[in-house]
Amino acid sequence: MTYFLTEPKVVVIGGGTGLSVLLKGLKQYTSQLTAVVTVSDDGGSSGRLRAELGVLPPGDVRNCLVALAETETLMDKIFQHRFSQGNSLQGHNLGNLLLVAMSEITGDFVSAIKEVSKVLKVRGNVIPATLEQVALGAVMRDGVTVFGETSIREYGDSIDRLYLVPESCAPVPATLEALMEADAIIVGPGSLYTSIIPNLLVDGVVDAIRRSPALTFYVCNIMTENGETDNFSAADHLKVIMKHIGQQIFDYVVVNNGFIDQERLDRYLEEKAVPVEASVAELQELDLEVIEADLVSDTEVAWHDPHKLARVIFDTLYRGKP
Numbered sequence: 001m002t003y004f005l006t007e008p009k010v011v012v013i014g015g016g017t018g019l020s021v022l023l024k025g026l027k028q029y030t031s032q033l034t035a036v037v038t039v040s041d042d043g044g045s046s047g048r049l050r051a052e053l054g055v056l057p058p059g060d061v062r063n064c065l066v067a068l069a070e071t072e073t074l075m076d077k078i079f080q081h082r083f084s085q086g087n088s089l090q091g092h093n094l095g096n097l098l099l100v101a102m103s104e105i106t107g108d109f110v111s112a113i114k115e116v117s118k119v120l121k122v123r124g125n126v127i128p129a130t131l132e133q134v135a136l137g138a139v140m141r142d143g144v145t146v147f148g149e150t151s152i153r154e155y156g157d158s159i160d161r162l163y164l165v166p167e168s169c170a171p172v173p174a175t176l177e178a179l180m181e182a183d184a185i186i187v188g189p190g191s192l193y194t195s196i197i198p199n200l201l202v203d204g205v206v207d208a209i210r211r212s213p214a215l216t217f218y219v220c221n222i223m224t225e226n227g228e229t230d231n232f233s234a235a236d237h238l239k240v241i242m243k244h245i246g247q248q249i250f251d252y253v254v255v256n257n258g259f260i261d262q263e264r265l266d267r268y269l270e271e272k273a274v275p276v277e278a279s280v281a282e283l284q285e286l287d288l289e290v291i292e293a294d295l296v297s298d299t300e301v302a303w304h305d306p307h308k309l310a311r312v313i314f315d316t317l318y319r320g321k322p
Contacts, residue, residue: 007032008183008317011214013129013199014038015060018190020067021303022219023124025310027068033124034178035064036205040136040164040198043150045082045092049100054133056109058099060195061126065113066095069120076120110172125174129199132169136198138162149194153227162193162244164201171202179205182214184317187250189219189304192237193228197244206245215317218288219254219309222295222302226272235282242286253283254312258294260302268302275302291316 007030012022015038026033037060042050046057062079069076079095102112113126138152139145139161146155147165179185190196200206209216218241220234229237234255242248255278268274280290293312297305 008314009178009181010034010184010186010313011036011178011182012186013196013205014188014190015041015195015199016190017063018188018195018219018221018304019060020063021306022186022189022309023064023067023306025306025308026313027123028307029310029314031123033068034175034182035068035124035126036129036175036178036199037061037064037126038195038198039128039130040134040149040194042135042148045096047150048092049096050133053100055100055103056128056131056133058096059093061113061128062093062095062099064126065116065120065122068117068122068124068126070123071121073120079120110174125178127172127175127178129175129205130169130171130202132166134169134198135165136162136194137165138193153194156227158230159193159228162197162201164198167201169202171204176204176208179208179212179214182212184217184313185209185212185214186217186219186313187241189221191225191228192221192232192240197241200241200245206247206249209249210247215252216250217252217254217313217316218250219304220256221276222256222260222304223268223273224276229276230272231274233277233279233282235279235286237276238283238286238288248286248288250288252291252316253288254291254293254295254309255280255283256295256304257292258296260296264300264302267300 009032011034013036039056041057046059050057081094083089103109106112136149138159140157146152283290295304295308297303
């Protein structure tokens with residue numbers, strides 16, 4: 001059994017819906033949370049703001065701030081409000097606009113996040129993976145090179161290799177500090193190529209994870225994702241990460257073994273998505289300890305339940321290293 005004199009320090013790395021779902025569960029166990037969030041989004045409100053104003057895309061950061069807010073308040077709802085009318089405002093999220101405005105007022109994106117965190121009474125810290133304007137590039141299986149997250153998702157062929165443009169970009173120093181001081185580092189859940197791998201390609205991040213004394217977890221998605229991980233097993237996810245970063249950096253991989261009803265399975269089949277096969281034996285061959293658990297939410301979608309997932313992480317963390 002591992003004991004902590006203070007709340008455990010946990011760093012989570014990713015983006016999209018998966019990261020915010022995880023944070024909602026983790027904040028019930030510790031306030032010593034740091035979320036490192038991808039900033040390569042070029043679609044929707046974030047993409048429009050990025051193209052028009054040259055700012056970092058605020059959408060994933062906004063979702064994490066709301067997920068870490070202490071309570072569900074009116075301010076949380078305001079932050080998530082999306083305009084449905086007006087030529088210039090339609091489709092924009094108010095929280096995105098507020099983050100951009102605060103960036104102009106404070107002079108930088110990190111300061112803007114800190115000020116908004118005070119308003120929302122956020123439990124923890126949210127840090128962009130880099131402050132540089134990065135885009136995604138991908139070499140597809142057919143040899144074609146595609147640029148931009150949205151274009152990569154919509155291309156229609158599988159990805160052979162993903163890279164950042166520019167390929168070398170600096171992390172926020174607070175990210176490396178948090179990784180070195182962490183008791184647990186969690187990567188995922190989230191879109192493998194567009195939410196997970198981009199963070200690991202930022203200079204210094206993988207090296208800091210490798211050198212950190214923290215327990216390291218990879219949380220595998222429950223369902224495959226059309227255009228990114230078609231027919232992928234859990235082991236396939238890990239092999240793609242290893243291919244991009246050149247090493248295996250995890251102690252544990254967390255996979256779902258919970259039941260998904262036929263109604264939800266049918267809905268996902270329309271999106272050409274199926275449950276991710278656990279492939280336990282293959283994962284163990286990669287020198288990973290596999291944690292199988294019922295992680296499925298009770299909602300109409302097959303997402304992780306934030307409380308089930310957080311409980312698995314903290315049960316393991318208090319048990320100690322394998």
